[in-house]
Amino acid sequence: RFTPAAELPDAPTPLPPWPPAGAAQADALAALVSRHPADLDALARTFGLAAPDALRPLVQRLAAAGTVGVRWQENRLHVLPPPPPAPAAVPLILGSVSPRRQRLFREAGLRFEILPVDTEELHDSADPVGTVVHNARAKHAACRARRPDGVLVTADTLVWFEGQLIGKPADRAEAVRFLRGFSGRTQTVFTAVAFSRPGDAEPALRIEASRVHFRRLDEATITAYLDRTSTLDRAGAYDIDEHGEQLIAGYDGSYTNIVGMPMESVLDWLRHHAPECLNG
Template sequence: MRIILASASERRKELLVRIISDYDIIVSDFDEDKVPFKGDVSLYVKELSLGKAKDVEQKISEPSIIIAADTVVSLGGEVLGKPKTELHAYNMLKILSGNTHQVYSGITIINTSNKKTISEVVCTDVKFSKLTDDEINKYISTKEPMDKAGAYGIQGFGGVFVEEIKGCYYNVVGLPLNKLNRMLKEIYI
């Protein structure tokens, strides 16, 4: 059966190879702005991943397994998406500095042959060290924060800010491998 990753994320592509070596990519055109944040981060990321998976499902005709994911950073119940400007990135990193935040990933898998759909959420706690303005500005100058939820990448230069994590490291990167592996076993049944 064809396996499809509904994502253009380089990080997700690199991680999925650890579970499945042969898969196709069909990027979802789902408009994430259609899903309003109503205060429940778990529900929000689950809805986003489901929207992405259903969008790709409409683009294909052959039996397939579709994998879609969405990852957000949350602090104090507020969602920190991808920064729109360097000042926005600075402000995000400033509020993450010295605090513990949560990284949520919603994963949806659709088996188009039997119409089975499962959606799960993984949450990881991440504690940042206290950051100086100079550290934040140097990091922003790398441009790495600009396409990352919460304005940092744990697998890149931003990893130096992480003092402690509780939960799945790969969730923070963008694709919780252990959860995904278990979900794939369930969807094939």
């Protein structure tokens, strides 16, 4: 452990500037320990000093300036090369303008930048997993071309119901038809998430599937729900996070996946591949 100068025992405070003649000694000491770390006694002998404490003020000043490192070991003060500079912060970038995904990132305590992305999306009802993988990768490539410097996360989510991909309703009438069809049935929500660090050749992918079980819905329930909730911008014309208890009897799998981003997968990937992004 490197010990800040303020923690060294018997450190005289305040310390006056050393004389101009000490500058050459300071340079010589820093150059010496960069090649041969040593304890204070050995350094004092090297510099022809009878008492090691005579060198202590100089070591303290160099440590405070970051020119050398210091460490206590076996009751001796060891002078070391300076610690390496802290790595530059790598920004976490969310390639999505979805308010729900942004809220999930904020609730997880993540600091992130938002990067809007506009790509042509694939819709293949015969292959829901291939669809979300293709779309997440396409979004990732578009974002990475614009921001090569950050840890990047993109995602694509779809609702798959009885062999069909369910998108956003065009209007309220279609929203009613969607919810009427979901009544008493189960659908699957798929999300693919693409991750990469700067310089990665290809993004890593995580795929999540959750099942949503709907209550039996009568016309009054559907009307009341749509009156209370704006859902035209949401796949399937519902939001489990907004009055979802009116429609949904239960679910299997990740709740946040149903909202739009499986945060369990996001946090796990960051923990293993970009832990600096978890420090807030």
